[in-house]
Amino acid sequence: MVAALTAFWPDRPESDWAYTDGFAIACGALALALALAVFAAVRFVAFRSFQRLSPWLFALALFLAAWEAVTAKLGLLPLPFFPPPQAIVEVAIDDWGRLAEGVFASARLLATGYFLGAAIGFVTGVAIGWSQRAGYWIHPVLRFIGPLPATAWLPLAFFVFPSSFSASIFLIALATGFPVTVLTWSGVAGVKSAYYDIARTLGATQRFLVFKVAIPAAMPHVFVGLFMGLGNSFAVLVVAEMLGVKAGLGWYLQWAQGWAAYANMYAALLLMAFLCSGLITLLFRLRDRLLSWQKGLVRW
Amino acid sequence: MVAAIARDDAVRGSTLTLREVSHRFDLEGQPLPVLDRISLQVGRGEFVALLGPSGCGKSTLLRLVAGLDTPTAGALLTEGREIEAPDPSRVVVFQDPTLYPWRTVWSNVALGLEARGLLRTHRGRIEDALRLVGLTGFANAYPHQLSGGMAQRAALARALVNDPKLLILDEPLGQLDSLTRIAMQAELVSLWQRSSFTALLVTHDVEEALLLAGRVIVLSDRPARIKAEVVNSQPYPRHRGNPHFVELRRELFEHLGLDEAW
Numbered sequence: 001m002v003a004a005l006t007a008f009w010p011d012r013p014e015s016d017w018a019y020t021d022g023f024a025i026a027c028g029a030l031a032l033a034l035a036l037a038v039f040a041a042v043r044f045v046a047f048r049s050f051q052r053l054s055p056w057l058f059a060l061a062l063f064l065a066a067w068e069a070v071t072a073k074l075g076l077l078p079l080p081f082f083p084p085p086q087a088i089v090e091v092a093i094d095d096w097g098r099l100a101e102g103v104f105a106s107a108r109l110l111a112t113g114y115f116l117g118a119a120i121g122f123v124t125g126v127a128i129g130w131s132q133r134a135g136y137w138i139h140p141v142l143r144f145i146g147p148l149p150a151t152a153w154l155p156l157a158f159f160v161f162p163s164s165f166s167a168s169i170f171l172i173a174l175a176t177g178f179p180v181t182v183l184t185w186s187g188v189a190g191v192k193s194a195y196y197d198i199a200r201t202l203g204a205t206q207r208f209l210v211f212k213v214a215i216p217a218a219m220p221h222v223f224v225g226l227f228m229g230l231g232n233s234f235a236v237l238v239v240a241e242m243l244g245v246k247a248g249l250g251w252y253l254q255w256a257q258g259w260a261a262y263a264n265m266y267a268a269l270l271l272m273a274f275l276c277s278g279l280i281t282l283l284f285r286l287r288d289r290l291l292s293w294q295k296g297l298v299r300w
Numbered sequence: 301m302v303a304a305i306a307r308d309d310a311v312r313g314s315t316l317t318l319r320e321v322s323h324r325f326d327l328e329g330q331p332l333p334v335l336d337r338i339s340l341q342v343g344r345g346e347f348v349a350l351l352g353p354s355g356c357g358k359s360t361l362l363r364l365v366a367g368l369d370t371p372t373a374g375a376l377l378t379e380g381r382e383i384e385a386p387d388p389s390r391v392v393v394f395q396d397p398t399l400y401p402w403r404t405v406w407s408n409v410a411l412g413l414e415a416r417g418l419l420r421t422h423r424g425r426i427e428d429a430l431r432l433v434g435l436t437g438f439a440n441a442y443p444h445q446l447s448g449g450m451a452q453r454a455a456l457a458r459a460l461v462n463d464p465k466l467l468i469l470d471e472p473l474g475q476l477d478s479l480t481r482i483a484m485q486a487e488l489v490s491l492w493q494r495s496s497f498t499a500l501l502v503t504h505d506v507e508e509a510l511l512l513a514g515r516v517i518v519l520s521d522r523p524a525r526i527k528a529e530v531v532n533s534q535p536y537p538r539h540r541g542n543p544h545f546v547e548l549r550r551e552l553f554e555h556l557g558l559d560e561a562w
Contacts, residue, residue, distance in 0.1 A: 197398075199415060202412035202458070217402070
């Protein structure tokens with residue numbers, strides 16, 4: 001496989017040579033570096049991981065080449081809507097200040113809203129899972145309001161809250177809170193009664209039963225809720241930024257589209273994809289750490 | 301509470317008295333009687349087995365003794381005081397080990413001490429309990445890494461670490477393979493002899509009851525009533541082939557209505 005790769009890799013830059021110099025040089029340099037790494041892998045263990053990645057890298061290179069071909073080279077796709085890859089590189093270099101600002105604004109909004117929503121959802125979920133009375137009062141409210149998409153509150157939120165920022169935090173928290181509440185609740189309600197019997201015969205207090213039995217046993221469910229909440233919060237974040245908040249990546253997307261700056265739009269989209277998948281990965285890591293005891297019990 | 305854990309009590313087992321205990325469940329409005337006026341007196345440090353067909357209400361009786369449920373009628377007393385709620389001096393070992401999967405063996409065993417806030421002062425007891433059941437090397441293992449027998453031994457350690465005065469055993473060996481089972485029966489006897497707690501064992505295995513207990517109480521089908529009582533005063537370790545043992549076994553089968561087979 002390594003031999004095949006080394007045979008094919010140097011081929012790619014040649015087809016790029018005729019086009020934008022900087023991009024081609026960067027591609028060539030990258031290809032060369034990768035080719036070197038592949039060679040190195042034969043000798044050094046540290047580069048071995050490249051071998052596993054190489055099919056993907058190869059596919060990615062093919063995709064970039066194809067993109068380059070149909071846009072810049074052959075002009076098969078209509079231009080303002082489908083810029084060539086080097087245009088996106090150009091945006092990243094020229095407009096990075098505004099993009100960074102957008103990332104920062106989005107992250108601040110998302111983090112505040114998400115943590116608020118997750119915390120409130122978790123506490124509410126434990127409360128209704130544990131206490132009959134809390135369940136009696138909160139459950140109908142949850143049943144009625146929960147299924148409503150958080151974005152439906154948008155018009156109301158923007159005039160009830162003093163600023164579009166706080167309104168967006170409310171919306172994101174709402175979008176996060178609902179799945180976290182429902183799953184925490186079902187997690188707590190689904191704890192085997194034998195677990196409680198054991199703890200009770202060993203002298204456990206109510207407090208102990210909640211914090212040391214119910215909550216740890218419910219954690220796998222809580223994490224499902226946290227994942228769903230994170231997905232929801234991305235959706236609400238972008239909508240809120242497009243419609244109300246004058247900052248963030250969502251706003252940047254809207255703004256770029258308004259100016260027909262499609263390269264900027266793609267750049268923002270790409271950045272957003274990286275951030276969202278990064279956050280999901282982060283949450284996965286957290287789960288792996290906290291729920292490592294599950295490893296032998298479920299397909300991981 | 302701290303006194304309960306002291307090791308130097310001469311006889312640490314407690315007495316148990318059941319007075320006309322009846323219990324019934326409510327099954328969709330239909331009352332389902334499970335226990336019918338059961339009276340029983342268990343002395344300090346005695347090993348008593350409750351033998352009966354499955355589903356006769358033995359486990360319900362144990363839940364009442366543990367204080368997890370309250371009887372419909374009658375009274376249960378330990379040391380002359382009525383049992384109203386679970387207490388760590390009466391520990392149950394259930395048929396299913398029910399270890400907490402998110403805790404290591406060590407912290408599963410530590411559960412009782414932790415629940416009572418004694419973990420800091422009595423930490424050493426956990427090692428002792430693990431050694432007692434032969435799980436010293438598995439302190440950091442998770443329950444899913446244990447075999448059925450090891451998990452049940454961990455559950456036993458979790459009970460013993462609290463130094464119970466009354467150990468309630470709800471078919472604790474029921475799910476084990478026969479070899480592990482025989483080994484664990486011997487271990488249970490030697491644990492009981494060393495620690496001298498009072499033991500109440502529920503089982504549907506005639507041999508197990510005879511191997512372990514000094515007194516075997518035979519229960520009837522649901523609703524459970526006391527049908528007979530067989531005393532086994534043979535010294536430990538007991539042997540299945542001993543003529544007296546065989547005779548007692550025949551007697552018990554007869555009480556259970558299975559004498560044709562013998």
